[in-house]
Amino acid sequence: MTKFPHSGSESRLERGRRALAEIDGEAGEKVVASLADIAPDFATYLLEFPFGDIYSRPGLDLRAREIATIAALTAMGNAAPQLKVHIEAGLNVGLSREEITEIIMQMAVYAGFPAALNGLFAAKEVFAK
Template identity: 60%
Template sequence: MADEESQNGNPDSDRLARGKARLAEITGRSGAEVMAALGEIAPDFARYIFEFGYGDIYSRPGLDLRTRMLSTVAGLVALGHAERELEVHIGSALNVGATREEVVEVIMQMALYAGFPAALDALFIARKVFAERGLTPPQG
Protein backbone atom coordinates (compact mmCIF):
# COMPACT_ATOMS: atom_id res chain seq x y z
CA MET A 1 0.00 0.00 0.00
CA ALA A 2 2.84 2.41 0.82
CA ASP A 3 4.25 1.98 -2.67
CA GLU A 4 0.82 2.67 -4.16
CA GLU A 5 0.38 5.81 -2.02
CA SER A 6 3.89 6.97 -2.90
CA GLN A 7 3.12 6.63 -6.59
CA ASN A 8 -0.02 8.71 -6.09
CA GLY A 9 2.07 11.57 -4.73
CA ASN A 10 1.35 11.17 -1.00
CA PRO A 11 4.31 12.99 0.62
CA ASP A 12 3.93 11.10 3.90
CA SER A 13 4.31 7.81 2.05
CA ASP A 14 7.44 9.16 0.37
CA ARG A 15 8.84 10.12 3.77
CA LEU A 16 7.99 6.72 5.19
CA ALA A 17 9.59 4.85 2.29
CA ARG A 18 12.66 7.12 2.38
CA GLY A 19 12.92 6.65 6.14
CA LYS A 20 12.69 2.89 5.97
CA ALA A 21 15.34 2.79 3.26
CA ARG A 22 17.66 5.09 5.22
CA LEU A 23 17.20 3.08 8.41
CA ALA A 24 18.08 -0.13 6.57
CA GLU A 25 21.15 1.56 5.07
CA ILE A 26 22.36 2.76 8.47
CA THR A 27 21.48 -0.14 10.73
CA GLY A 28 21.44 -3.03 8.29
CA ARG A 29 17.94 -3.90 9.51
CA SER A 30 14.49 -3.24 8.14
CA GLY A 31 13.06 -1.62 11.22
CA ALA A 32 10.37 -4.28 11.38
CA GLU A 33 11.39 -4.88 15.02
CA VAL A 34 10.58 -1.25 15.85
CA MET A 35 7.21 -1.48 14.14
CA ALA A 36 6.41 -4.76 15.88
CA ALA A 37 7.58 -3.57 19.30
CA LEU A 38 5.51 -0.40 19.14
CA GLY A 39 2.63 -1.82 17.12
CA GLU A 40 0.36 -2.57 20.04
CA ILE A 41 1.09 0.53 22.08
CA ALA A 42 1.97 3.35 19.66
CA PRO A 43 2.18 2.43 15.97
CA ASP A 44 2.11 6.11 15.00
CA PHE A 45 5.26 6.69 17.06
CA ALA A 46 7.11 4.05 15.03
CA ARG A 47 5.95 5.78 11.85
CA TYR A 48 7.23 9.12 13.21
CA ILE A 49 10.65 7.56 13.83
CA PHE A 50 10.78 6.45 10.19
CA GLU A 51 9.29 9.58 8.62
CA PHE A 52 10.85 12.34 10.67
CA GLY A 53 13.97 10.74 12.10
CA TYR A 54 15.19 8.77 9.12
CA GLY A 55 13.09 10.11 6.25
CA ASP A 56 13.71 13.78 7.04
CA ILE A 57 16.66 14.31 9.40
CA TYR A 58 18.99 11.43 8.54
CA SER A 59 18.28 12.01 4.84
CA ARG A 60 19.36 15.66 4.81
CA PRO A 61 22.34 16.46 2.57
CA GLY A 62 24.32 18.67 5.01
CA LEU A 63 26.34 15.91 6.73
CA ASP A 64 27.59 12.54 5.62
CA LEU A 65 26.20 9.53 7.49
CA ARG A 66 29.47 8.89 9.36
CA THR A 67 29.39 12.39 10.83
CA ARG A 68 25.68 12.13 11.60
CA MET A 69 26.15 8.85 13.44
CA LEU A 70 29.13 10.08 15.46
CA SER A 71 27.05 13.13 16.41
CA THR A 72 24.19 10.86 17.39
CA VAL A 73 26.51 8.80 19.59
CA ALA A 74 27.70 12.00 21.28
CA GLY A 75 24.14 13.15 21.90
CA LEU A 76 23.10 9.81 23.34
CA VAL A 77 26.13 9.77 25.65
CA ALA A 78 25.15 13.26 26.83
CA LEU A 79 21.63 12.08 27.63
CA GLY A 80 23.10 9.46 29.94
CA HIS A 81 20.01 7.25 29.93
CA ALA A 82 19.61 5.81 26.44
CA GLU A 83 21.51 2.52 26.63
CA ARG A 84 19.44 0.66 24.03
CA GLU A 85 19.65 3.52 21.54
CA LEU A 86 23.35 4.02 22.22
CA GLU A 87 24.05 0.36 21.48
CA VAL A 88 22.13 0.56 18.19
CA HIS A 89 23.75 3.82 17.12
CA ILE A 90 27.31 2.76 17.98
CA GLY A 91 26.73 -0.21 15.70
CA SER A 92 25.23 2.07 13.09
CA ALA A 93 28.24 4.41 13.26
CA LEU A 94 30.47 1.43 12.55
CA ASN A 95 28.17 0.37 9.69
CA VAL A 96 28.58 3.72 7.92
CA GLY A 97 32.36 3.96 8.20
CA ALA A 98 33.25 5.22 11.67
CA THR A 99 36.12 3.36 13.28
CA ARG A 100 36.29 1.81 16.70
CA GLU A 101 38.81 4.47 17.69
CA GLU A 102 36.56 7.31 16.50
CA VAL A 103 33.64 5.99 18.53
CA VAL A 104 35.84 5.73 21.64
CA GLU A 105 37.18 9.27 21.12
CA VAL A 106 33.68 10.71 20.73
CA ILE A 107 32.59 9.02 23.94
CA MET A 108 35.67 10.23 25.80
CA GLN A 109 35.09 13.77 24.52
CA MET A 110 31.63 13.67 26.05
CA ALA A 111 33.12 13.15 29.53
CA LEU A 112 33.84 16.90 29.49
CA TYR A 113 30.22 17.81 28.81
CA ALA A 114 28.11 14.89 30.03
CA GLY A 115 30.29 13.78 32.91
CA PHE A 116 32.50 10.82 33.58
CA PRO A 117 29.67 8.47 34.66
CA ALA A 118 27.84 8.95 31.35
CA ALA A 119 31.05 8.43 29.36
CA LEU A 120 31.99 5.40 31.43
CA ASP A 121 28.59 3.79 30.90
CA ALA A 122 28.86 4.50 27.18
CA LEU A 123 32.34 2.97 26.99
CA PHE A 124 31.00 -0.26 28.50
CA ILE A 125 28.20 -0.29 25.93
CA ALA A 126 30.76 0.33 23.17
CA ARG A 127 32.92 -2.51 24.49
CA LYS A 128 29.91 -4.84 24.17
CA VAL A 129 29.21 -3.71 20.58
CA PHE A 130 32.89 -4.05 19.63
CA ALA A 131 33.09 -7.55 21.15
CA GLU A 132 29.96 -8.66 19.26
CA ARG A 133 31.63 -7.52 16.04
CA GLY A 134 35.04 -9.00 16.82
CA LEU A 135 36.68 -5.58 16.96
CA THR A 136 39.61 -5.97 19.30
CA PRO A 137 41.36 -3.06 20.98
CA PRO A 138 44.51 -1.77 19.30
CA GLN A 139 47.68 -3.35 20.65
CA GLY A 140 50.22 -1.06 22.19
Protein backbone atom coordinates in the same frame (compact mmCIF):
# COMPACT_ATOMS: atom_id res chain seq x y z
CA MET B 1 28.13 11.26 1.07
CA THR B 2 25.01 9.10 1.05
CA LYS B 3 21.87 11.11 0.60
CA PHE B 4 18.23 10.20 0.54
CA PRO B 5 16.89 12.95 -1.69
CA HIS B 6 13.39 14.23 -1.25
CA SER B 7 11.53 13.28 -4.40
CA GLY B 8 7.90 13.78 -5.24
CA SER B 9 7.37 10.10 -5.91
CA GLU B 10 8.71 8.80 -2.59
CA SER B 11 6.87 9.33 0.70
CA ARG B 12 8.59 10.33 3.93
CA LEU B 13 7.88 6.82 5.20
CA GLU B 14 9.49 5.15 2.17
CA ARG B 15 12.51 7.46 2.36
CA GLY B 16 12.75 6.77 6.10
CA ARG B 17 12.66 3.00 5.61
CA ARG B 18 15.42 3.27 3.01
CA ALA B 19 17.57 5.46 5.27
CA LEU B 20 17.01 3.24 8.31
CA ALA B 21 18.03 0.14 6.37
CA GLU B 22 21.30 1.74 5.27
CA ILE B 23 22.13 3.41 8.57
CA ASP B 24 20.99 0.99 11.25
CA GLY B 25 20.43 -2.22 9.34
CA GLU B 26 19.02 -5.04 11.41
CA ALA B 27 19.27 -3.15 14.72
CA GLY B 28 16.97 -0.40 13.43
CA GLU B 29 14.47 -2.88 12.05
CA LYS B 30 14.34 -4.56 15.48
CA VAL B 31 13.46 -1.24 17.11
CA VAL B 32 10.65 -0.62 14.61
CA ALA B 33 9.36 -4.19 14.94
CA SER B 34 9.39 -3.97 18.75
CA LEU B 35 6.91 -1.08 18.57
CA ALA B 36 4.36 -2.97 16.43
CA ASP B 37 2.33 -4.34 19.33
CA ILE B 38 2.39 -1.27 21.56
CA ALA B 39 2.71 1.84 19.38
CA PRO B 40 2.75 1.19 15.62
CA ASP B 41 2.03 4.85 14.91
CA PHE B 42 5.15 5.81 16.87
CA ALA B 43 7.18 3.46 14.66
CA THR B 44 5.83 5.35 11.65
CA TYR B 45 6.78 8.69 13.23
CA LEU B 46 10.26 7.31 13.93
CA LEU B 47 10.70 6.35 10.30
CA GLU B 48 9.23 9.56 8.88
CA PHE B 49 10.79 12.29 11.00
CA PRO B 50 14.31 11.28 12.10
CA PHE B 51 15.07 9.09 9.09
CA GLY B 52 12.76 10.36 6.34
CA ASP B 53 13.31 14.04 7.12
CA ILE B 54 16.45 14.70 9.21
CA TYR B 55 18.90 11.95 8.21
CA SER B 56 17.87 12.50 4.59
CA ARG B 57 18.90 16.15 4.52
CA PRO B 58 21.96 17.29 2.61
CA GLY B 59 24.79 18.98 4.45
CA LEU B 60 26.22 16.16 6.56
CA ASP B 61 27.11 12.67 5.49
CA LEU B 62 25.89 9.68 7.48
CA ARG B 63 29.26 9.26 9.19
CA ALA B 64 29.13 12.81 10.56
CA ARG B 65 25.50 12.37 11.61
CA GLU B 66 26.38 9.23 13.56
CA ILE B 67 29.31 10.98 15.27
CA ALA B 68 26.87 13.67 16.45
CA THR B 69 24.28 11.09 17.49
CA ILE B 70 26.72 8.93 19.44
CA ALA B 71 28.06 12.03 21.21
CA ALA B 72 24.57 13.29 22.08
CA LEU B 73 23.29 9.94 23.34
CA THR B 74 26.44 9.46 25.40
CA ALA B 75 26.08 12.93 26.91
CA MET B 76 22.45 12.25 27.82
CA GLY B 77 23.64 9.40 30.01
CA ASN B 78 20.24 7.71 30.13
CA ALA B 79 19.78 6.31 26.64
CA ALA B 80 21.89 3.14 26.59
CA PRO B 81 19.58 1.11 24.32
CA GLN B 82 19.49 3.89 21.72
CA LEU B 83 23.24 4.46 22.08
CA LYS B 84 23.91 0.79 21.33
CA VAL B 85 21.78 0.98 18.17
CA HIS B 86 23.71 4.06 17.04
CA ILE B 87 27.09 2.56 17.87
CA GLU B 88 26.11 -0.26 15.51
CA ALA B 89 24.98 2.36 13.00
CA GLY B 90 28.33 4.13 13.34
CA LEU B 91 30.09 0.90 12.48
CA ASN B 92 27.69 0.43 9.53
CA VAL B 93 28.54 3.84 8.08
CA GLY B 94 32.30 3.54 8.41
CA LEU B 95 33.33 4.59 11.91
CA SER B 96 36.00 2.43 13.49
CA ARG B 97 35.84 1.07 17.03
CA GLU B 98 38.68 3.42 17.93
CA GLU B 99 36.81 6.45 16.60
CA ILE B 100 33.65 5.50 18.50
CA THR B 101 35.67 5.01 21.68
CA GLU B 102 37.27 8.44 21.23
CA ILE B 103 33.88 10.09 20.62
CA ILE B 104 32.56 8.61 23.85
CA MET B 105 35.69 9.50 25.83
CA GLN B 106 35.44 13.10 24.57
CA MET B 107 32.03 13.33 26.26
CA ALA B 108 33.70 12.95 29.69
CA VAL B 109 34.80 16.57 29.30
CA TYR B 110 31.30 17.88 28.65
CA ALA B 111 28.93 15.33 30.21
CA GLY B 112 31.08 13.88 32.99
CA PHE B 113 32.78 10.63 33.74
CA PRO B 114 29.60 8.68 34.59
CA ALA B 115 28.08 9.41 31.16
CA ALA B 116 31.33 8.49 29.41
CA LEU B 117 31.68 5.30 31.46
CA ASN B 118 28.12 4.28 30.63
CA GLY B 119 28.83 4.98 26.96
CA LEU B 120 32.04 2.97 27.00
CA PHE B 121 30.29 0.01 28.59
CA ALA B 122 27.56 0.22 25.94
CA ALA B 123 30.24 0.26 23.23
CA LYS B 124 31.98 -2.71 24.83
CA GLU B 125 28.74 -4.70 24.60
CA VAL B 126 28.24 -3.78 20.94
CA PHE B 127 31.84 -4.53 20.03
CA ALA B 128 31.61 -7.96 21.71
CA LYS B 129 28.87 -9.05 19.29
